[in-house]
Amino acid sequence: MFDTVMKQQSATDALYAKVSRVIDPLSWREFAPVIDRINRLKRERNAVILAHNYMTPEIFHCVADFSGDSLQLAQQAAQTDAEVIVQAGVHFMAETSKILSPEKTVLIPDVKAGCSLASSITAADVRLLREKYPNVPIVTYVNTSAGVKAESDICCTSSNALAVVESLPSDTVLMIPDQYLARNTAQKTKKKILTWQGACEVHERFTPEEIRKFRAAWPDAVILAHPECPPEVVAEADFAGSTKAMSDYVTEKRPKRVVMITECSMSDNVSVNNPDVEFVRPCNLCPHMKRITLDKILHCLETMTHEVTVDPAIAARARRAVENMLAVKP
Ligand code: 13P
Ligand code: SF4
Numbered sequence: 001m002f003d004t005v006m007k008q009q010s011a012t013d014a015l016y017a018k019v020s021r022v023i024d025p026l027s028w029r030e031f032a033p034v035i036d037r038i039n040r041l042k043r044e045r046n047a048v049i050l051a052h053n054y055m056t057p058e059i060f061h062c063v064a065d066f067s068g069d070s071l072q073l074a075q076q077a078a079q080t081d082a083e084v085i086v087q088a089g090v091h092f093m094a095e096t097s098k099i100l101s102p103e104k105t106v107l108i109p110d111v112k113a114g115c116s117l118a119s120s121i122t123a124a125d126v127r128l129l130r131e132k133y134p135n136v137p138i139v140t141y142v143n144t145s146a147g148v149k150a151e152s153d154i155c156c157t158s159s160n161a162l163a164v165v166e167s168l169p170s171d172t173v174l175m176i177p178d179q180y181l182a183r184n185t186a187q188k189t190k191k192k193i194l195t196w197q198g199a200c201e202v203h204e205r206f207t208p209e210e211i212r213k214f215r216a217a218w219p220d221a222v223i224l225a226h227p228e229c230p231p232e233v234v235a236e237a238d239f240a241g242s243t244k245a246m247s248d249y250v251t252e253k254r255p256k257r258v259v260m261i262t263e264c265s266m267s268d269n270v271s272v273n274n275p276d277v278e279f280v281r282p283c284n285l286c287p288h289m290k291r292i293t294l295d296k297i298l299h300c301l302e303t304m305t306h307e308v309t310v311d312p313a314i315a316a317r318a319r320r321a322v323e324n325m326l327a328v329k330p
Contacts, residue, residue: 012036015062017164022268024059031058034294038063041301047084047107049297050097054263054289055088055242057102061272061298064088069244070096070142070156074322077101086300087308090288092118094308095146099318106308109296113288115143117228120198121177123147129174129196131267136194137168138173140321143200146310148177150317154324158227158242161185165193167328180204184227184234200288202284203228205260212283214259218280224249225261237261250274 012032016023023031041103042049042065051064053081060067066076070093077085077097084105087094088110092115094108104319126138126148139161140152148156156164156175162185165173175182177198186193206229214223217234224246225237234240240248243262247270250258257278260267264283300306310318 019057019061031294034298035062045084046082046300047086048082049088049102051251052089054265054286057268058294060269069158069242070161085159088292090115091169092143095310096142098308098310099146099315099322102315104218107300108306108308109300110291113291115288116201117143118176119147121196123151126151133174136172137170139164139173141178144327146314146318149321150314152321155321156325160330162188163330164187164328165191170203178228180230181227183231189270195316200228202286203265206233207282208232208236219255219278220258221257222243222255223259248274250277
């Protein structure tokens with residue numbers, strides 16, 4: 001018994017050494033036993049945890065087996081040998097994992113973890129768009145339901161949006177449902193991009209005035225923005241890219257100071273591996289991502305709930321759109 005407690009403590013102490021700059025000691029006292037329990041249960045259940053870059057650091061750095069942006073998580077879901085996938089992210093991400101791994105059990109710690117983009121469009125809307133623009137290929141952001149993906153020709157993420165659009169043999173493309181990702185992509189291609197009126201409730205709140213204020217306050221800081229931000233915001237930034245692209249930018253270029261125009265946990269997570277970079281931390285919280293907590297992940301593994309299922313006929317059509325995306329070379 002004493003031995004077990006000591007082993008647990010040394011495993012969690014090693015983790016705390018990594019995250020101590022972003023998690024205070026009092027919070028850690030609560031997190032440590034839950035982290036230990038989750039990491040044991042994962043082995044017992046043959047489960048892996050896929051964590052999006054917006055998960056809080058105790059999830060991202062202490063229990064995740066794979067982490068990354070939407071594209072990386074989709075690729076990991078397709079490759080893992082584990083029997084169970086726990087999606088530490090929002091519902092559309094869990095659906096994408098299920099679509100790519102129909103034989104696996106996919107669990108989400110909170111079924112209410114939605115997304116304003118996913119709820120901005122339905123499969124019926126896409127069918128109407130198809131009627132209106134019969135010869136225009138439909139590129140659908142992965143931040144959508146399986147039903148919407150099933151009506152689409154190909155998916156994209158913020159990492160590969162331009163490559164996906166360029167891969168299509170058509171001068172006009174419908175890019176749904178994020179109007180800002182579509183407009184930001186349109187600036188980099190000669191193709192005509194039609195879109196939908198969806199938006200990310202987190203990124204649409206940033207304004208160009210805000211970015212100009214950060215620039216004035218920290219003139220030596222590099223400003224990175226997610227392409228779900230309005231184009232006027234992206235125009236004020238030094239670089240725009242997916243959560244992975246922003247993280248890679250910091251790791252590779254090691255700016256002295258950085259401002260990340262995105263969700264709040266991103267700076268915490270990236271700062272853990274980049275202690276020499278100073279992070280100015282303006283951010284907006286995603287209320288959906290923040291539904292996922294350590295306690296809910298533990299509950300999910302203990303009870304093997306909440307299982308995410310997708311109608312097999314819809315999943316087969318959605319899989320085609322996701323696999324078409326995965327086949328596009330960056
Ligand atoms: P990424 O694919 O860049 O991680 O974006 C997903 C997302 O939901 C951002 O709001
Ligand atoms: Fe959806 Fe925006 Fe939250 Fe990402 S940050 S899950 S796009 S609401």
